[in-house]
Amino acid sequence: MKRTFAGVLAAALILTATACSSDDGDDSAGQADPNEKVALTYWSWAPNMDKVVQGWNAAHPNIQVTVNKQDGGDPAVAKLLTAIKAGSGAPDVMQAEYQKIPTLVAADAVADIAKEAGDLKAKFPESAWNSVTLGGEAVYGVPQDSGPMMFFYRSDVFDKAGVAVPKTWDEYAAAARKIHQANPKQYLGTFSSNDPGWFAGLSQQAGASWWGVQGESWTVAVNDAATKKVADYWGGLVQEGVIDNKPMYTPEWNAALNDGTQVGWLGAVWGPGVLEGNAASTKGKWKTALLPNWDAAAPANGNWGGSATSVTSQSKHKAQAAEFVKWLNTDPAAIKALAGTANVYPAANDATSVALTEPPAFFSNQTDFYALAAEAGKITKPFTYGPNVNVAYSSYNDAFGKAAESKKAAQFGAALDTIQQATVGDLKNAGFTVAS
Amino acid sequence: MRKSSAPYLFLTPALVLFAAFLAAPIGYAGYLSLRRVKVSGLGLGAGARSEVWAGLSNYGRSLTDPEFVPSVLRVGAYGLIVVPCMLGLALVLALLLDAGRTRVGTFTRTAIFLPYAVPAVIASLLWGFLYLPRVSPIVDVLSGVGITAPDALSSGWVLYAVANIAIWGGTGFNMIVLYTALRAIPTDLFEAARIDGASDIQIALRIKIPVIGPSLVMTFLFSLIATLQVFAEPMTLRPLSNTISTTWTPLMKVYRDAFVRNDIYSAAATSVIIAAATFVISYGFLKIVGSRAFSQEN
Numbered sequence: 135m136k137r138t139f140a141g142v143l144a145a146a147l148i149l150t151a152t153a154c155s156s157d158d159g160d161d162s163a164g165q166a167d168p169n170e171k172v173a174l175t176y177w178s179w180a181p182n183m184d185k186v187v188q189g190w191n192a193a194h195p196n197i198q199v200t201v202n203k204q205d206g207g208d209p210a211v212a213k214l215l216t217a218i219k220a221g222s223g224a225p226d227v228m229q230a231e232y233q234k235i236p237t238l239v240a241a242d243a244v245a246d247i248a249k250e251a252g253d254l255k256a257k258f259p260e261s262a263w264n265s266v267t268l269g270g271e272a273v274y275g276v277p278q279d280s281g282p283m284m285f286f287y288r289s290d291v292f293d294k295a296g297v298a299v300p301k302t303w304d305e306y307a308a309a310a311r312k313i314h315q316a317n318p319k320q321y322l323g324t325f326s327s328n329d330p331g332w333f334a335g336l337s338q339q340a341g342a343s344w345w346g347v348q349g350e351s352w353t354v355a356v357n358d359a360a361t362k363k364v365a366d367y368w369g370g371l372v373q374e375g376v377i378d379n380k381p382m383y384t385p386e387w388n389a390a391l392n393d394g395t396q397v398g399w400l401g402a403v404w405g406p407g408v409l410e411g412n413a414a415s416t417k418g419k420w421k422t423a424l425l426p427n428w429d430a431a432a433p434a435n436g437n438w439g440g441s442a443t444s445v446t447s448q449s450k451h452k453a454q455a456a457e458f459v460k461w462l463n464t465d466p467a468a469i470k471a472l473a474g475t476a477n478v479y480p481a482a483n484d485a486t487s488v489a490l491t492e493p494p495a496f497f498s499n500q501t502d503f504y505a506l507a508a509e510a511g512k513i514t515k516p517f518t519y520g521p522n523v524n525v526a527y528s529s530y531n532d533a534f535g536k537a538a539e540s541k542k543a544a545q546f547g548a549a550l551d552t553i554q555q556a557t558v559g560d561l562k563n564a565g566f567t568v569a570s
Numbered sequence: 571m572r573k574s575s576a577p578y579l580f581l582t583p584a585l586v587l588f589a590a591f592l593a594a595p596i597g598y599a600g601y602l603s604l605r606r607v608k609v610s611g612l613g614l615g616a617g618a619r620s621e622v623w624a625g626l627s628n629y630g631r632s633l634t635d636p637e638f639v640p641s642v643l644r645v646g647a648y649g650l651i652v653v654p655c656m657l658g659l660a661l662v663l664a665l666l667l668d669a670g671r672t673r674v675g676t677f678t679r680t681a682i683f684l685p686y687a688v689p690a691v692i693a694s695l696l697w698g699f700l701y702l703p704r705v706s707p708i709v710d711v712l713s714g715v716g717i718t719a720p721d722a723l724s725s726g727w728v729l730y731a732v733a734n735i736a737i738w739g740g741t742g743f744n745m746i747v748l749y750t751a752l753r754a755i756p757t758d759l760f761e762a763a764r765i766d767g768a769s770d771i772q773i774a775l776r777i778k779i780p781v782i783g784p785s786l787v788m789t790f791l792f793s794l795i796a797t798l799q800v801f802a803e804p805m806t807l808r809p810l811s812n813t814i815s816t817t818w819t820p821l822m823k824v825y826r827d828a829f830v831r832n833d834i835y836s837a838a839a840t841s842v843i844i845a846a847a848t849f850v851i852s853y854g855f856l857k858i859v860g861s862r863a864f865s866q867e868n
Contacts, residue, residue: 212829237832240613268614327812350611384810386702395704521613528816528830532637535812539725560831563631565609565619 172197172451174458175225177214178443179204180279180478186471190461197454199227207231207441211238218243218448226449227459230275231441232265233331233523236345239274240521244444246272250456257464261514262481266442269347269518274444276463277481279472281402281439282510283335286409288397289421291320299423306426307371313397314376321378321390322398325368327538328381330530335436336400337361338517340428344557345520351567352520354558357550363428369546372538379538388412400425402438403479403507406494421500424510435514440481479507522560529556596845603628603839628839637817638840644729645819649797651733652740657789659737660744665774667745668752679749683742690739694806697735702810723811732814735803740796744789751785752778787859791852798848801825820844 176187176199184201191198202225204210211234217223218241230238238244251273255263262277287299292309295316300306310322326332334344342360346353355361371377378396380386390396391413401408409420427433443462445455462468466488469480473489480489486508493503520526533549561568606624613619632638663682667675685693701722703709712719722731755778763773779786801821808814808822816830817823820840828837 208830212832215832236614240609240619241832242618328809347612352612379812381809381812384702385699386704386810389704522831524830524832528826532815532817535815539812564607564613566613567611 170196172454174199174227174449174451174455176201176227176229176458177204177210177225178202178229179206179210180229180472180476182475182477185475186462186468189467189471190458194458197451197458199458204229207234214238214243214446215241218446222448224446224448226446226451226455228444228446229278229441230444231439232262232277232437233334233519233527235265235274235442235444236268236519236521237523238444239268242447244274245447245449245452246274247276247445247452247456247459248273250445250453251276251460254460254464257483258481259483259511259514261437261516262440262442264516265440265519266444275442276444276459277440278443278463279440279478280481280511280514281335281404281437281479282507282514283339283400283402283425283436283438284405284507284510285423285425286399286401286405286420287322287423288394288416288419290419291394291397299421300426302430303367303426303428307367307376310371310376311374319395320397321376321395323400324378324380324382324387324396325372325534325538326380326382327531327534328383330527331438332382332400333364333530333534334517335402335438337364338436338515339425339434340364340436341434341515343515343517344526345518345523347518348569351569352561353569354520354554354561356526356557357547357554361550362547365546365550366543369537369543372541372546373543375541379541381538392416403510404439406496406503407477410494410496417496418499420497422497422503422506424506424513433513435510437514437517440479442481520557520561521566522557522564525560526553526557529553599838599841602835603842606835607833624835628836629843631836632840632843635817635823637815638820638823641817641820641823645797645800648729648733648736648800648819649794651730652736652797653790653793655733656737656740656793657744657786659741660748660789661779661786663741663745664748664752665778667749668778669770669774679746682745685739686742688739690735690802691806693735693739694803697731697738698807698810701731701807723807723813725813728807728811728813732800732803732807736796736800740793744793747789748782748785751782755781787856791855794855795848795852798844798851 174197176183178201180186183203187199187201204213207230210229211231214224214228215238224243228244230244235244248271254273254276258277259280262280266275266277267273285300291313292299295313297309297312298305300309306322313320313322337344337360340360340363342355342358342364344354344356344361346355368377372379378390382399387396391399391409392415394416399405399409405422410417413420424433425435443459445452445459449455462472463480464482466484469482469485470489472478472480473485479485486504490504490507493500497503530549530553533552534546537545537549558568604624604626605621606628607619608622609619611618667679688696700706700708703719703721706719709719720727722728759777759781760773763777768776799821800819804814804818805822805825808816808818816826821844824837824840824844827833827840
């Protein structure tokens, strides 16, 4: 039983150790005294964030921010929720992925900073702003970076096979067939059961919004018509065998990108970094385009990744923390540092004009890279996340793992019903009101 | 100091450590397993959620989870592969090394033991690379001689693929335990057997294996418990394939509930169930074989 109890034991120790010191004040919104010296902690996993924050610290001697590097979005949230449950140990400021915000709000882990932050709505794309307000009046963070989806493809392979860049999903399917027929080892893409965020982005483009608020109850629509359309489409291509069924981000997928057997990727604006790391020997052969569309006359897009900066409910200096969060994501110098030093794609609307003037190194031949990215961000459809995204996403892993392995189109639609059931069941079981 | 208080005084450090680091966490896990979070309405904002008494409902949900029974059966099948293969291999290797008692033995022994020193996560990553067709040198070599290797992580093979990692990592340890027990057998037993005309195989079957019975029981018990706790190997291989779900083994379900779904309550309930099952199985096994296996020592 060593390992079983080790985990329980560790959790129990953290909980009991911190429960003893849980008399933190919650009346801390207090007014910012300009002469008060304040130290803030900031949890983030973006690279070089400490260097970005140096710019703030130099200009604000009274509000010093310390960055505490995190392993990533999931572990940071797990740690934060443990600290919230324990009553102390949370940072003042926290990087939070968009899909985690409802979970954090539901756990009362992040503070509403609508009053402190002021009116920032016009500075961000609607889809990003919607993610931090959950469609209401409260503001649970300021958008930091976003991940509009983009299509990356091997232009040399396309030229050789005589395939034009697909503008619609029908054209994408035709291109996938043609490329696979010309060389049975090559695939235009893969359906990944490992990346629920990727599939959510594709569904978002088709007009899905898996969660929603209707009066005082939640709605869940993982198996709505738009998502079904996307699942059936990919199930058909996998069954036909013209699209691979192996997950992304495996050593195998990396090798396939590098040796030219995966010749396309439906990624997002942060994709060049991934390609550079995994497919270095193909540099200069990739190009980027907007995602293929369902309706060429009404172009739309989805989002994959991205995060906001939130103030936690345990912070004793909410006003100062909100001021820092606002600076980090709207000040031109900060945005420039976010893009150049922390290597993220800032969510702010004016990021393209103030910071992103050069294309990423891996796409140095594509001068309109960030113009395309800005266009991709502008046409991104709104999408609401719910308080149990983690449940839906882990259910996606299992249900679509089975479907992808079976290579049967019918299984893809059935997988959506499984996820829907798991998601609604979990909400109801926890006591949330769910509209049926 | 009164005479009768002395034993308690000496026991205190052990008792305190036991209470703080074993009894209290187990008790707390048991307590958590009877609690749950109750949300009201949209569940947003302060005061929307509270921890309430759940009775045995977490246990009910764990046991009726459609993924739970398959994961238990899967671990059972996994154990049927791993335990006999690993212990059989360990026993044969130990007997061979013992029969030889040569200089080569030291090197061979170390070589067989070495995989045990590789952490399970590293071993799984290593084997993961060997399993994935596109990056696997094994598949390359086989296709070079005209054999198409099956995809080791496909649904028909994945159980063997995971079992193989455990066998690779665990055989060496069990071999050393059995070998050490073999070395402790007085050699006059063998000499007497040889004078009576017994062959090496007869000596192994009639003398060596019965004498190291207690060691075999112990290694079997360790292997059984390790089987029930299988976690690191499938967890590491999971992102590489479509065939390993997030609830592939019972412990993976505990991990998913606690750290992916943030539901430590049902995770605690499942932990308690696994702990109880492990205790019952281990204790039951010892009850059945214990008296027989250990009787020779008396």
